[in-house]
Amino acid sequence: MAFCEPAAVVRTTRLTPSAIRVRLRAVGDWRWHTDGGGDERIDLAFPRPGEQDADVAFFNDREYGHTPTDDEPPWRHYTVRAVHEDGQELDIDFVVHEGGVASGWAENAEAGDIVGVFHGGPSRSYYAPPADSQWQLLVADATGLPGLARIVEELPAGARARAIVEVPGEQDRQEIPTRGNVEWTWIIGSGGRTSALPATVAESDVPDGPGYAWIACEAAAARRVRSHVRTAWGLGRDRHRAVGYWTAGASGHVEQDRD
Structure with a gap:
């Protein structure tokens, strides 16, 4: 099996003014994981500017962990929103923003366009609540919403959770079906350095x-949210996970900060 596999666009769906869902279908015999869940990570390679299909062969001709070169095609971290047909198809939700390589690709993607899917190793997810958790706090901005939405959809019946989500506009709220008992707080804001998420969590009762x-x-x-739940809420390392999906002021590929 190749390290980077091709996948073709099936269709795109505009979910909200700032979110686009792209359905991908595996090209060839490879399949995506069916045992994943929560904020399952996926790395995608995109076409170079002016090209229609990703250069999948570029990555398969190099060793894993190779030093990036000037001619390397763009690639980014994303979250698998849903898996279909035993791993043959999967959904990826993209946040629309000006100047983004992946965002611009998603806005213009058409059926049949090819991206590369990095498919080495087992399914990877940061979300891992202890079995004895009686409640969950789920915090996300627009980039973390796809992972949060999948977590909420997959909650067991009656599971108690509070979801605090920051999105750019009122129309960016999403209806997420769930079997859990979820209390929603939607914040309208731009995120980044002015994010209201830390203050909203700080004002919440434990x-x-x-949990x-x-x-x-x-x-x-x-x-900042991680610091609060550690100190004020007293959550140990096994009872929280914070992931930086992006860094304000930085562009291009940024390795996710997590703890």
Whole structure:
């Protein structure tokens, strides 16, 4: 099996003014994982500027962990929103923003366009609540919303959670079906250095009993929320996970900050 596999666009769907869902279908015999869940990570290679299909062969001709070169095609971290047909198809939700390589690709993608899917190793997810968790705090901005939405959809019946989500506009709220008992707080804001997520979490009461916090947003905001749930809420390392999905002021590929 190749390290980078081709996948073709099936269709695109505009979910909200700032979110586009792209359905991908595996080209060839490879399949995506069916045992993943939560904020399952996926790395995607995109076409170079002016090209229609990703140069999948570029990555397969190099060793894993190779030093990037000037001619390397663009690639980014994303979250698998859903898996279909035993791994043959999968959904990826993209946040629309000016100047983004992946965002611009998603806005213009057409059926049949090819991206590369890095497919080495097992399914990877940061979300891992302890079995005895009686409640969950789920915090995300627009970039973390696809992972949060999948987590909420896959909650067991009656599971108690509070979801705090920051999105650019009122129309960017999404209806997420769930079997859980979820309390939603939607914040309208631009995120980044001015994110209201840390202050909103700081104003929240700590639920009774053992719990778990999952945070996915801009890196500095994620660290501030992480610090609060550690110190004020007393959550140990096994009871929270904070992931910086992007860094304000930085562009291009940024390695996700996590703890």
